[in-house]
Ligand SMILES: NC(=O)C1=CN([C@@H]2O[C@H](COP(=O)(O)OP(=O)(O)OC[C@H]3O[C@@H](n4cnc5c(N)ncnc54)[C@H](O)[C@@H]3O)[C@@H](O)[C@H]2O)C=CC1
């Protein structure tokens with residue numbers, strides 16, 4: 001059974017991973033918490049993660065925390081030679097570069113969204129944008145009111161897919177009085193309630209509208225995908241991996 005450490009174990013996603021881990025065993029968690037354990041999982045300060053990875057004989061780390069915490073644990077994974085699945089979003093360019101550097105030493109799989117549906121959505125977006133190459137594009141995401149990064153990592157990944165097909169200029173929200181440029185893509189982030197994660201791309205032109213959308217109904221979909229990725233990652237060579245590699249396996 002794969003021995004898993006969860007970074008961000010006291011969070012919403014950390015709890016979902018612990019709950020979803022039936023074919024894996026969560027043996028330790030990392031979080032900046034005053035409590036010693038959650039759901040029977042011992043909690044260790046991220047600063048002590050390298051020692052804990054050895055002590056608990058961890059096979060792989062699953063991360064759903066905050067960028068700085070993910071980077072701290074990535075360094076520990078490099079020190080201990082443990083693969084890492086990174087689910088945290090909101091990294092700046094320096095943080096992404098540090099993760100890339102870590103992947104020179106360990107197997108590291110990063111995904112902004114561990115649902116299979118979003119993997120399919122991104123492939124549909126690529127085909128739709130390439131085909132409907134003169135349609136107006138608008139992107140909206142909606143998440144719970146605790147989410148601190150905007151737009152979502154998933155929305156940014158969808159923008160990356162679009163940029164591979166077409167040179168667009170993101171406009172983050174709109175206000176004032178100005179015409180829409182043809183190369184714009186409006187990007188909107190809504191925050192309300194405990195919405196798990198919704199994404200929609202609208203392609204409009206030629207007297208028609210195509211809408212491509214996805215809705216996550218439970219955090220379990222992300223937890224299951226991350227655990228599948230974790231099991232898949234163990235034993236692989238050092239390098240940078242993505243969730244599409246797992247979905248296509
Ligand atoms: N890739 C994916 O499929 C998904 C990614 N996410 C991302 O996962 C992250 C966490 O999301 P939630 O669980 O909703 O957030 P949350 O706020 O509920 O949990 C964050 C956790 O990180 C912990 N933390 C804070 N500072 C830390 C540090 N320095 N080191 C280690 N842990 C630290 C907190 O104590 C908490 O346990 C966010 O970036 C979110 O965007 C969320 C869902 C799916």
Ligand SMILES: O=C(O)C1=N[C@H](C(=O)O)C[C@H](O)C1
Pocket residue numbers: 089112113143144147151152153154155196197198
């Ligand atoms: O914070 C969340 O909840 C989620 N964050 C990820 C993102 O930023 O895209 C993935 C998912 O949408 C849920």
